[in-house]
Amino acid sequence: MAFVNENYLKLRESYLFSDIKKKVNAYKAQHPEANIISLGIGDVTRPIVPAIIEAMHKAVDEMGHAETFRGYGPEQGYRFLQDRIIEHDFRSRGVELDADEIFVGDGAKSDLGNIGDILSVKNKIAVTDPVYPVYVDTNVMGGRAGELAGDGEHWNRIVYIPCTSENNFVPELPAERPDVIYLCYPNNPTGTALTKEELQKWVDYARANDALILFDAAYEAFIHDDNIPHSIYEMEGAKEVAIEFRSFSKTAGFTGLRCGYTVVPKVLKVHTETGEKVALNPLWNRRQTTKFNGTSYIVQRAAEAAYSPLGTQQTRESIEYYMRNARLLKESLQNIGLKIFGGDNAPYIWVKTPDGLSSWKFFERLLHECHIVGTPGVGFGPSGEGYFRLTAFGRYEDTVEAISRIQNWKL
Ligand code: PLP
Numbered sequence: 008m009a010f011v012n013e014n015y016l017k018l019r020e021s022y023l024f025s026d027i028k029k030k031v032n033a034y035k036a037q038h039p040e041a042n043i044i045s046l047g048i049g050d051v052t053r054p055i056v057p058a059i060i061e062a063m064h065k066a067v068d069e070m071g072h073a074e075t076f077r078g079y080g081p082e083q084g085y086r087f088l089q090d091r092i093i094e095h096d097f098r099s100r101g102v103e104l105d106a107d108e109i110f111v112g113d114g115a116k117s118d119l120g121n122i123g124d125i126l127s128v129k130n131k132i133a134v135t136d137p138v139y140p141v142y143v144d145t146n147v148m149g150g151r152a153g154e155l156a157g158d159g160e161h162w163n164r165i166v167y168i169p170c171t172s173e174n175n176f177v178p179e180l181p182a183e184r185p186d187v188i189y190l191c192y193p194n195n196p197t198g199t200a201l202t203k204e205e206l207q208k209w210v211d212y213a214r215a216n217d218a219l220i221l222f223d224a225a226y227e228a229f230i231h232d233d234n235i236p237h238s239i240y241e242m243e244g245a246k247e248v249a250i251e252f253r254s255f256s257k258t259a260g261f262t263g264l265r266c267g268y269t270v271v272p273k274v275l276k277v278h279t280e281t282g283e284k285v286a287l288n289p290l291w292n293r294r295q296t297t298k299f300n301g302t303s304y305i306v307q308r309a310a311e312a313a314y315s316p317l318g319t320q321q322t323r324e325s326i327e328y329y330m331r332n333a334r335l336l337k338e339s340l341q342n343i344g345l346k347i348f349g350g351d352n353a354p355y356i357w358v359k360t361p362d363g364l365s366s367w368k369f370f371e372r373l374l375h376e377c378h379i380v381g382t383p384g385v386g387f388g389p390s391g392e393g394y395f396r397l398t399a400f401g402r403y404e405d406t407v408e409a410i411s412r413i414q415n416w417k418l
Contacts, residue, residue: 019155024048031374034375046379046380051257051325051329053260079300079301084111085307088311094314100237102238104270109268109270113302120145121294121298126187128149130151133189135169135189135190137390138191139196140388158389160389171390176197177199191222194353195353221252222251224251225252229330238251247275250275252267259313261306261309265302265306336406336409343414343418344361346359354398357396358394365385366385369383381395
């Protein structure tokens with residue numbers, strides 16, 4: 008008899024974005040004339056920059072010649088890319104890493120999900136709340152979340168750390184000690200960031216409590232302020248307690264191309280049940296070499312080109328394009344009297360809904376009255392209720408049009 012992984016049966020049936028899609032489609036069916044602008048899903052709209060396209064064309068040609076053809080590459084990624092990553096993302100910030108601590112993959116989501124393979128099912132997980140839903144759902148699949156509580160919102164084995172305007176979106180150290188802590192900064196969905204001092208507190212906490220931090224830095228490229236760390240390894244002692252996940256998706260428009268990387272420092276150790284310390288780097292290497300056959304050569308050449316002087320300049324321009332959208336959105340929403348968070352070091356604007364409107368009610372009013380689609384904050388966790396996410400990843404023209412509608416909106 009074949010048995011199912013019953014953890015999958017515990018997952019809530021519908022995923023946030025499919026609910027949104029259903030509601031938008033229903034509205035469109037009734038109002039086919041409505042010109043709906045989506046500032047909801049966090050996908051990019053700018054094309055991949057010319058320097059990267061050129062590098063890919065070259066790599067494609069190499070694949071067509073016997074002398075330069077590449078078959079299976081190293082599962083961990085080509086050295087040419089690992090070296091660029093080390094030099095540009097870490098050495099430039101005073102962090103030294105070895106090539107065998109960098110694992111190139113097909114994007115951050117896969118690695119964030121797969122990392123559970125090398126972690127015990129017994130680990131108690133903590134997430135900030137609201138949160139990128141992948142952290143929670145992958146732990147439900149892995150059997151670490153327990154059961155869904157009666158409120159239908161909390162999993163009883165997950166520690167939720169609320170991040171709201173009351174604590175200025177800075178998570179407080181948890182009263183209940185977790186084993187594994189997910190931190191995402193700059194944050195999706197709130198668009199807020201942690202300063203170096205605030206992140207150092209978490210690293211110190213993890214060191215004092217033998218906890219592991221899974222640090223998602225997918226939005227690192229959007230950081231503008233000097234006192235915001237780009238990598239957790241800028242914090243003292245972080246290599247001993249943290250794995251970092253990076254993505255080219257938002258940095259260089261790779262959402263459809265797929266490339267990211269994960270840093271697993273060699274000094275990072277966790278425990279066996281009998282109390283021995285085990286390094287995670289060789290285990291992740293074993294996991295990847297067994298279950299993953301590497302990111303495509305062409306894509307890795309594309310990622311390499313994102314670090315060339317021209318690639319850096321061109322991708323910077325795209326990032327500035329989105330951050331201009333963020334500024335405009337933020338200003339216009341503030342002008343109509345809304346309380347806004349985020350948007351300074353991240354491409355997300357986190358809106359406090361007015362007059363105690365629920366997240367979904369605000370979603371409906373914005374859709375029906377302005378024909379703008381955003382994401383209800385409650386979809387990211389219980390502490391997201393009463394908030395609403397807009398993204399800066401839209402086209403500039405659409406963002407400007409959205410703003411003109413918002414300016415005339417009678418809330
Ligand atoms: N981490 C966060 C916080 C994200 O918001 C996203 C994508 O939206 C990802 C990871 C996934 O990135 P990738 O496209 O590299 O899988």
